[in-house]
Amino acid sequence: MTGADVAGVVVVGGGQAGFSVASTLRACGYDAPVTVLAAEPHPPYQRPPLSKKAHTGPVRVELVPESFYRDRDIDLRLGDGAVALDPAARTALTRSGTRVRYDHLVLATGARNRPLSVPGSHLPGVHALRSLDDALTIGRALTTARDVVVVGGGFIGLELARVALAGGARVTVLELAGRLLGRAVSAELEPILRQRHERAGVRILTGTAVRSLEGQGRIERVVTEHGALPADLVVYGIGAVPRDELARQAGLAVRDGVLVDERLRSVTDPHVSAVGDCARHPHPRADGPVRLESVQNAVDQGTLVARRIAGSAAPYENLPWFWSDQGDVKLQIAGLRRSQDEVRVVPGDTAERLAAYAFRDGRLVAVETLNWPAEHLAARRTLQRGTPVSTADLAGTTLNALLRAGRTPEVRR
Ligand SMILES: Cc1cc2nc3c(=O)[nH]c(=O)nc-3n(C[C@H](O)[C@H](O)[C@H](O)COP(=O)(O)OP(=O)(O)OC[C@H]3O[C@@H](n4cnc5c(N)ncnc54)[C@H](O)[C@@H]3O)c2cc1C
Structure with missing residues (x-):
């Protein structure tokens, strides 16, 4: 083990949020050391493209060229993640045995896939997707797979189902929930989304639990409570859990994510922040502290923490938004909806377009769209500004039309 060196900001995690912290610090003129401890061997990259197509060869998903880090004096240590923290001494211990000192530590460790805990889940031909290396493994398997079973009808599962279908496989999605x-x-x-996937050729079985995965030496079938399905490739996406173990072991407050305040500082240690998938933060649009898994959240939280370290005092209030490309369906969400909100579905100007407006106490709080980027952008503009839009304002019209006609309440004033 070597003695502690460096100080300034140490970022643990070289993903979307960690990159956002390091790059924004330099963009803000922060001139103390910036060190990124990254567990993966690859420089920071985008994950969304990994599930939108099959990758078999070199994948260009890195966020910036490696020269970016050199030019900005960002010390990016690939393959040398943090294995322990010592908050009292303000040091992080890395895998290689180096102790790195910090003035401020930012945890940006992301999330890991929830494991599929059924017999046979370790058979060859059973995969989950999180990293670039996973994407290459699945992409290669897809070139020969005929019967693909996707376990989990979430965003990544549905995206992969459509990728497999486009490659010519028979595809079944199994979802435990109804x-x-x-x-x-x-x-x-x-139901509308489900119908579009079924129309395209994806078989969807909801309310179906997987009992076991079986095969002689590799996956051959998936056994469910309703019978067995042939499978030469199984991909599962059944949710993610935050990588908050470093924080927990270091005695920081953790509850399904590192608990941070409205400025994204650990609630127990002012020298530590957490951003992205691993952070649970209070958001003015949510009921209680939330953990969001999206590019928007990772980028915006990283930016906020970097600006805060460089002197800004703003709390984190950015509008959450998200997208998912599932074959010919582009799903986009702006705002945070709660289950009790009133939702009104409105057809768009073409058969493929559609918007679902969610109202709370008669006021627009979130908008889901299918294949309608212009309405999604109008929703983001309206909700981020806090422009009040009522159920009556949106009767028989769209947000875009309201904005164009200058008929949003804000514009009317
Ligand atoms: C396949 C896939 C598709 C997605 N598609 C979309 C999409 O379409 N739209 C969208 O908005 N979001 C999407 N997401 C979610 C989005 O990519 C994440 O929310 C975002 O990457 C979170 O950024 P992060 O930096 O918090 O975590 P990550 O980007 O996951 O980065 C965390 C990094 O920290 C590293 N790490 C963990 N522990 C340590 C340690 N102890 N020391 C050092 N490093 C460590 C990890 O190895 C990882 O590289 C997708 C995610 C996946 C996996």
Whole structure:
């Protein structure tokens, strides 16, 4: 073990949020050391493209060229993640045995896939997708797979189902719950989305639990409570759990994510922040502290923490938004909907377009759209500004039309 060196900001995690912290610090003129401890061997990259197509060869998903880090004096230590923290001494211990000192530590460790705990889940031909290396493994398997079973009808499962279908495989999605996408999309939109996937050729079995995965030496079938399905490839996406173990072991407050305040500082240690998938933060649009898994959240939280370290005092209030490309379906969500909100589904100007407006106490709080990027952008503009839009304002019209006609209440004033 070597003695502690460096100080300034140490970021643990070289993903979307960690990159956002390091790059924004330099963009803000922060001139103390910036060190990124990254567990993966790859420089920071985007994960969304990994599930939108089959990858078999070199994948260009890195966020910036490696020269970016050199030019900005960002010390990116690939393959040398943190294995322990010592908050009292303000040091992080890395896998290689180096102790790194910090003035401020930012945890940006992301999430890991929830494991599929059934017999046979370790058979060859059974995969989950999180990293670039996973994407290459699945992409290669897809080139020969004929019967693909996707376990989990969430965003990543549905995206992969459509990728497999486009590659010519027979595809079945198994979902334990009675509907797709859990509570992530409204109950009103879910049947429409399901119908589009079924129309394209995906077989969807909801309310179906996987009992075991079976095969001689590799996957051959998936056994469910309703019978067995042939499978030469199984991919599962049944949710993610935050990588908060470093924080927990270091005695920081953790509850399904590192607990942070409205400025994303650990609630127990002012020298530590957490951002992205691993952070649970109070958000003015949510009921209680939330943990969000999206690019928007990772980028915006990283930016906020970097600006805070560089002197800004703003709390984190950015509008959550999200997208998922599932074959010919582009799903986009702006705002945070709660289960008791009133949802109104409105057809768009073409058969493929659709919007679901969610109202709370008669006021618009979230918008889900299918294949309608312009309405999604209008929703983001309206909700981020806090422009009040009532059920009556949106009767028989769209947000875009309201904005264009200058008929939103804000514009009317
Ligand atoms: C396949 C896939 C598709 C997605 N598609 C979309 C999409 O379409 N739209 C969208 O908005 N979001 C999407 N997401 C979610 C989005 O990518 C994440 O929310 C975002 O990457 C979170 O950023 P992060 O930095 O918090 O975590 P990550 O990007 O996961 O980065 C965390 C990094 O920290 C590293 N790490 C963990 N522990 C340590 C340690 N102890 N020391 C050092 N490093 C460590 C991890 O190895 C990882 O590299 C997708 C995610 C996946 C997996």
